[in-house]
Amino acid sequence: MGKVAFAYPAQALWAVHLPAFALTSTLVYGQDPGFSEVQADGRATFSESKWSEALGKVLEMRDRGCFQQGFLGTPIERAADQVAKGSAFAVISTSSTLGTVAAAAGDPGNIGMFVLPATENPKDTWVPASAGNGLSVNSKAKNPVGAMRFIEFLSKPEEAAAAADAQNVARVVASAWTHSAVLDPLFEKIDAGRAAALIDQTWPNPELAVNEQEEYRSSSAMG
Numbered sequence: 001m002g003k004v005a006f007a008y009p010a011q012a013l014w015a016v017h018l019p020a021f022a023l024t025s026t027l028v029y030g031q032d033p034g035f036s037e038v039q040a041d042g043r044a045t046f047s048e049s050k051w052s053e054a055l056g057k058v059l060e061m062r063d064r065g066c067f068q069q070g071f072l073g074t075p076i077e078r079a080a081d082q083v084a085k086g087s088a089f090a091v092i093s094t095s096s097t098l099g100t101v102a103a104a105a106g107d108p109g110n111i112g113m114f115v116l117p118a119t120e121n122p123k124d125t126w127v128p129a130s131a132g133n134g135l136s137v138n139s140k141a142k143n144p145v146g147a148m149r150f151i152e153f154l155s156k157p158e159e160a161a162a163a164a165d166a167q168n169v170a171r172v173v174a175s176a177w178t179h180s181a182v183l184d185p186l187f188e189k190i191d192a193g194r195a196a197a198l199i200d201q202t203w204p205n206p207e208l209a210v211n212e213q214e215e216y217r218s219s220s221a222m223g
Contacts, residue, residue, distance in 0.1 A: 006061070007079035007088035008071035015076055019061070019092045019116070021128050021198060023054035026118035029196035030126030036202040054118065080104050084111075092116055095183060096167050114185050127189040130198030 010016045027050040028035055038044040046052070061067065068074065068088060080097060082088040084104035091097065095113060102111045117125045135154060137147040153159060165180070179187060189195055 003086065004068045004088050005066040005090065006068075007074065007082035007091045008067040009074050009076040009079035009091065009093070010072045011075045015093060017200075018094070019058045020051075020054050021200075022092055022116040023057055023118040024051060024199065025126045025128035025196040026124055027051075027054050029128075029199055030194065033196065036199060057118070076100065090114075095186065098182065099167070111182065112185075113182050115189055125189070126194045126196045127186055128198045129186075129190060129195040130201055 006019075008019070031050075032038070035044060035049070039046075062071075068082060074082075076091075076093065076097060077100065079088070079091045079093075080100040081104045083091050083101050084106070091101065098111065098113055105111055115125055115127045119125070135151050137144050137151065141147050154163065
């Protein structure tokens with residue numbers, strides 16, 4: 001049995017759209033960072049933009065057998081295991097998945113992180129980036145003072161650095177943290193100013209993201 005190019009964890013709604021998000025960072029949002037605002041004004045649509053090209057590329061990958069069989073039922077843990085065990089070359093995901101893949105592989109030295117291109121020209125490529133996990137205190141917390149002190153503790157440079165290192169993500173303030181060399185391909189793009197904001201963070205409501213994910217799963221299931 002041969003390898004597939006990508007283990008696709010399409011069971012998870014948060015992961016089903018990641019191939020398209022990666023491709024549109026180059027095809028759409030890298031070229032036009034204000035595209036979402038133009039959409040909100042009614043002057044652009046998904047179907048009449050290069051979103052169609054990006055989704056077409058994902059469906060082409062499906063049709064050419066680039067994904068494993070049963071990818072719509074594959075969770076991220078299973079996809080990571082497929083990469084670690086060698087039945088897939090890669091998984092299209094966020095940097096926080098790196099730890100899961102490395103743990104399954106047993107030898108992190110064999111794992112790399114790369115930017116997914118959307119064209120034949122590497123100079124065209126942008127990387128999607130976004131804010132990751134954040135901490136907040138519930139307005140009705142029983143001990144808001146203690147909760148804020150805990151957040152202040154986690155916000156110390158050394159604590160934030162430890163959390164970032166554990167999650168394989170960058171810190172907003174990176175002065176106290178040197179990222180792992182495995183993330184170099186991503187930071188090369190970020191440092192060169194070729195990082196596009198992960199797009200659903202600028203969409204007007206959460207229902208849009210959920211609807212997009214469900215429709216994408218439906219189109220992926222159709223042969």
